[in-house]
Amino acid sequence: MKFTDNIEELKEISRRMRIDILKMLHESGSGHSGSSLSCIDILVAIYFSKMDHSPDRKREDLRDKFVLSKGHGAPALYAVLAECGYFGKENLLTLRKLKSKLSGHPYSCSTPGVEVTTGSLGQGLSQSNGLAMAGRLNGEDANVYCLLGDGEVQEGQVWEAAMSAAHCKLDSVIAIVDHNQLQIDGAVENIKNIEPLSDKWAAFGWYVQDIDGHDFRQILDAIDAAKAEKERPSLINAHTIKGKGVSFMEGVVKWHGTAPGAEELEKALEELSAPAGGGK
Amino acid sequence: MTVEKLSLREYYGKTLVQLGGENKDIVVLDADLSSSTKTSLFGKEFPDRFFNMGVSEQDLMGTAAGLAAGGKIPFVSTFSIFASGRAWEQIRQSICYPQQNVKIVTTHGGITVGPDGPTHQALEDISLMRSIPSMKVIVPSDAHETVAAIKAVLDFNGPVFIRLSREKFPVIFDETKTFKLGNADVLKKGADLTIIACGLMVHTALEAAGELEKEGISIGVINMSSIKPLDRSAILAAARETGAIVTAEEHSIIGGLGSAVTELTSENIPVPVVRVGVRDVFCSSGTAEELLACYNLDKNAIITAAHRALELKKQRRV
Numbered sequence: 236m237k238f239t240d241n242i243e244e245l246k247e248i249s250r251r252m253r254i255d256i257l258k259m260l261h262e263s264g265s266g267h268s269g270s271s272l273s274c275i276d277i278l279v280a281i282y283f284s285k286m287d288h289s290p291d292r293k294r295e296d297l298r299d300k301f302v303l304s305k306g307h308g309a310p311a312l313y314a315v316l317a318e319c320g321y322f323g324k325e326n327l328l329t330l331r332k333l334k335s336k337l338s339g340h341p342y343s344c345s346t347p348g349v350e351v352t353t354g355s356l357g358q359g360l361s362q363s364n365g366l367a368m369a370g371r372l373n374g375e376d377a378n379v380y381c382l383l384g385d386g387e388v389q390e391g392q393v394w395e396a397a398m399s400a401a402h403c404k405l406d407s408v409i410a411i412v413d414h415n416q417l418q419i420d421g422a423v424e425n426i427k428n429i430e431p432l433s434d435k436w437a438a439f440g441w442y443v444q445d446i447d448g449h450d451f452r453q454i455l456d457a458i459d460a461a462k463a464e465k466e467r468p469s470l471i472n473a474h475t476i477k478g479k480g481v482s483f484m485e486g487v488v489k490w491h492g493t494a495p496g497a498e499e500l501e502k503a504l505e506e507l508s509a510p511a512g513g514g515k
Numbered sequence: 516m517t518v519e520k521l522s523l524r525e526y527y528g529k530t531l532v533q534l535g536g537e538n539k540d541i542v543v544l545d546a547d548l549s550s551s552t553k554t555s556l557f558g559k560e561f562p563d564r565f566f567n568m569g570v571s572e573q574d575l576m577g578t579a580a581g582l583a584a585g586g587k588i589p590f591v592s593t594f595s596i597f598a599s600g601r602a603w604e605q606i607r608q609s610i611c612y613p614q615q616n617v618k619i620v621t622t623h624g625g626i627t628v629g630p631d632g633p634t635h636q637a638l639e640d641i642s643l644m645r646s647i648p649s650m651k652v653i654v655p656s657d658a659h660e661t662v663a664a665i666k667a668v669l670d671f672n673g674p675v676f677i678r679l680s681r682e683k684f685p686v687i688f689d690e691t692k693t694f695k696l697g698n699a700d701v702l703k704k705g706a707d708l709t710i711i712a713c714g715l716m717v718h719t720a721l722e723a724a725g726e727l728e729k730e731g732i733s734i735g736v737i738n739m740s741s742i743k744p745l746d747r748s749a750i751l752a753a754a755r756e757t758g759a760i761v762t763a764e765e766h767s768i769i770g771g772l773g774s775a776v777t778e779l780t781s782e783n784i785p786v787p788v789v790r791v792g793v794r795d796v797f798c799s800s801g802t803a804e805e806l807l808a809c810y811n812l813d814k815n816a817i818i819t820a821a822h823r824a825l826e827l828k829k830q831r832r833v
Binding site: 343344353362364368369372392395 | 569613
């Protein structure tokens with residue numbers, strides 16, 4: 236794999252990752268399309284530009300770490316990990332199948348590159364804090380990235396962990412909210428409003444930035460600013476679109492946890508067929 | 516004659532300090548109860564490796580999982596009900612499923628928490644922990660066994676739950692006591708019936724056995740501190756050799772030691788098993804002694820259960 240700061244290259248990787256995500260979801264017949272597509276640009280920015288990592292490094296080696304707290308975005312993580320070389324791409328089509336390396340939600344014991352186990356919402360930030368505390372005890376200069384869902388922040392444990400990270404001044408923790416405004420049962424604001432989200436994190440003692448979560452320039456700059464921040468953890472409130480990149484999935488709640496059928500896949504792949512360019 | 520009693524949690528705290536000096540990877544986490552659980556002793560000695568997570572048990576377990584993923588060996592303590600109940604799902608998902616090397620050592624297990632009442636008593640903790648795949652469950656019977664168990668689990672890589680208590684326990688073993696997962700102590704051999712107990716009830720079982728011997732009944736007593744994995748061979752030998760079993764635990768009769776023993780015997784050597792424990796009720800405030808008597812966790816309860824088991828054994832033969 237190669238790292239890049241080139242926006243066009245990152246867009247092109249994202250386009251290919253979207254194709255991998257849709258193909259694996261179609262093959263599995265279940266899984267979270269909309270939630271994977273809304274966070275893939277963030278994952279690509281982290282894994283192909285900002286994170287210090289390599290599939291060749293062992294568990295105990297110094298490296299940055301990533302925790303997918305919104306574990307249902309697993310297809311996006313698996314696509315990226317395969318592209319980075321953590322495991323062969325042929326595994327992608329085994330998603331969610333019996334005895335597959337790729338469980339429905341990220342499992343550290345079965346999937347190379349998956350740092351900790353997530354999927355039951357609200358549990359990833361505490362684990363990220365623990366990883367950061369272990370790194371600090373070892374005198375390591377490494378970041379821990381943690382991707383949360385916006386529906387997920389309705390879990391109380393997220394706020395327990397938010398308090399802990401600020402109290403312990405875990406400035407190596409960079410949490411990102413994939414703020415796509417939809418959860419399983421509908422719009423987040425109708426189910427249980429989480430706003431004002433950025434103000435809440437700021438009130439908890441975090442350095443907060445609001446960005447467009449599909450604009451690579453903004454994602455990269457926000458991560459740089461978060462890395463430079465000392466004495467407090469960082470929260471990037473990334474405003475995204477559920478199902479981003481596939482017109483008929485964008486902003487449609489039913490695509491939160493649905494896989495595309497054959498016709499839908501064909502239509503989606505057609506939309507994604509042209510190499511990335513133009514737009515944001 | 517007065518019985519010597521020692522605090523399990525005091526010995527836990529002191530052992531942590533000793534181990535912390537020897538192994539720099541040990542970290543300790545607590546949730547605002549460190550002066551009760553005695554992890555404060557470690558915190559005083561090694562402030563950099565002690566994390567008071569505040570009143571946040573879910574975050575406590577999750578953070579411990581992260582520290583373990585980062586190569587540390589976390590010992591996590593709080594009251595048993597809050598660890599096993601409040602944070603059950605974090606223990607299942609973040610610790611046990613990914614096989615994180617986290618040692619959960621709780622205090623204030625059982626009914627002898629006393630005056631704080633049912634909100635703080637843990638009568639389901641063994642059951643809750645035992646049902647999670649891969650979790651090891653240990654209930655030491657005295658302070659010396661506590662020390663041995665804490666040291667032993669350090670050599671085991673994976674999640675462990677050790678349940679201690681608020682009350683001081685009568686001393687059964689001396690400092691040479693060793694502990695091995697899956698190994699019980701046969702404290703007394705008998706011919707007619709075996710009492711299998713854990714925790715505080717081991718001492719009570721020995722007292723009850725003494726009384727029953729006076730009636731001419733030959734009683735065996737086993738300390739089953741390793742509730743998961745169970746010492747299968749010790750239990751099956753007791754079933755084969757004595758043909759009747761009484762279990763005794765400071766826990767609900769549902770899902771704890773009594774259930775574990777019954778599950779094993781019924782599938783292998785189905786002998787009568789009569790369980791002594793809290794019979795599916797919420798208890799009350801009160802002193803430890805009052806509560807043990809009120810909810811049938813005393814010597815007399817074990818003697819009554821033994822007679823019942825012997826009667827069932829006789830009926831089977833007819």
